[in-house]
Amino acid sequence: MTSDRIHLVVLFGGQSAEHDVSCTTAAHVLAAVDHSRYRVTPIGIATDGTWALATEALMALEEGPHALPGRLDPTGDTVAPSPAIAEAMAQGERTVVLPLLHGPMGEDGTVQGMLELANVPYVGSGVLGSALAMDKAMAKQVLTANGIAQADYRAFRESDLTPGMPAELAEQLGLPCFVKPANMGSSVGVSKARTVEEVRDAIEHALSYDEWVVVEEAIDGREIEVAVLGADDPEVSVAGEIVPGEEFYSYDDKYVTDGAQLLIPAPLTDDQMAEVRSLAGRVFGLLRCDGLARVDFFLEEGGRGFLVNEVNTMPGFTPISMYPKLWLHSGMTYPGLIDRLVELALERHTRRRRNTKH
Numbered sequence: 001m002t003s004d005r006i007h008l009v010v011l012f013g014g015q016s017a018e019h020d021v022s023c024t025t026a027a028h029v030l031a032a033v034d035h036s037r038y039r040v041t042p043i044g045i046a047t048d049g050t051w052a053l054a055t056e057a058l059m060a061l062e063e064g065p066h067a068l069p070g071r072l073d074p075t076g077d078t079v080a081p082s083p084a085i086a087e088a089m090a091q092g093e094r095t096v097v098l099p100l101l102h103g104p105m106g107e108d109g110t111v112q113g114m115l116e117l118a119n120v121p122y123v124g125s126g127v128l129g130s131a132l133a134m135d136k137a138m139a140k141q142v143l144t145a146n147g148i149a150q151a152d153y154r155a156f157r158e159s160d161l162t163p164g165m166p167a168e169l170a171e172q173l174g175l176p177c178f179v180k181p182a183n184m185g186s187s188v189g190v191s192k193a194r195t196v197e198e199v200r201d202a203i204e205h206a207l208s209y210d211e212w213v214v215v216e217e218a219i220d221g222r223e224i225e226v227a228v229l230g231a232d233d234p235e236v237s238v239a240g241e242i243v244p245g246e247e248f249y250s251y252d253d254k255y256v257t258d259g260a261q262l263l264i265p266a267p268l269t270d271d272q273m274a275e276v277r278s279l280a281g282r283v284f285g286l287l288r289c290d291g292l293a294r295v296d297f298f299l300e301e302g303g304r305g306f307l308v309n310e311v312n313t314m315p316g317f318t319p320i321s322m323y324p325k326l327w328l329h330s331g332m333t334y335p336g337l338i339d340r341l342v343e344l345a346l347e348r349h350t351r352r353r354r355n356t357k358h
């Protein structure tokens with residue numbers, strides 16, 4: 001054990017519909033971590049909000065990364081959130097929290113706020129950046145105000161829904177259109193609606209995940225994604241392209257069937273590649289992102305060009321996920337990517353604490 005070994009607290013699971021994705025992501029991250037550089041404590045969050053030391057993962061880590069299952073079990077000895085973090089900090093080691101949480105109650109600024117109060121460094125965007133990127137309606141407002149091209153959309157709250165709204169949306173945005181919960185990721189709750197009745201049903205489905213709904217025009221374009229890594233002057237990867245195995249890039253496509261084809265680098269011209277990378281860096285800054293994010297675009301060739309779709313501040317790290325693959329293509333190793341994220345977390349914490357001390 002070296003004196004500069006870091007205590008890495010890995011949070012996974014969570015209360016959102018992306019719980020299983022998080023458990024799978026965490027298993028791959030734990031297997032990739034350089035255990036000579038980190039002492040790892042996995043803490044699982046059950047769907048009911050219970051925090052626990054992930055007993056199964058801890059036992060597997062004692063045997064070695066090869067013993068880890070493909071999906072971590074978030075259960076074990078129950079711990080309280082704040083005391084668990086405080087105890088981790090009290091060991092006298094440098095501690096960094098890696099919140100591998102997707103969706104609400106994890107990627108939306110809630111956990112980040114708790115970690116800020118606990119005065120602990122953590123990987124990823126802060127409270128504002130996490131909340132902005134998670135809420136598609138607010139993110140679209142910020143990007144629109146800054147002249148960033150996007151698909152036409154309408155956002156509304158459940159209480160604003162009227163019987164005639166599905167027909168109004170169909171007329172305004174055209175059919176088919178996409179209906180999404182504002183605060184969700186991994187394509188959870190997303191529907192493609194081809195008729196007014198399907199718009200009505202899709203809104204009802206989206207409202208089962210969030211009280212805010214975003215309805216967008218359907219874009220006939222290519223799906224382009226860019227990985228961003230850093231802070232004030234972030235690194236931007238080459239762009240990748242997703243050729244969906246289904247009608248659109250669905251949850252199953254991303255995590256279950258591996259049916260999508262990932263093209264890295266995306267077959268773009270030099271000018272297109274430069275443009276989309278520059279756009280990704282700009283969007284990263286406008287939404288106050290930090291550490292890491294994946295910026296997703298549509299490319300409407302012969303039309304409006306690159307249109308921002310959404311930003312993910314904690315993109316998936318599974319073996320079939322675009323974010324790590326983009327950096328692997330750039331020559332970065334999987335463990336090296338984790339090291340860089342931890343370094344950024346420590347740098348950000350130092351910077352933030354310097355600015356908040358009086």
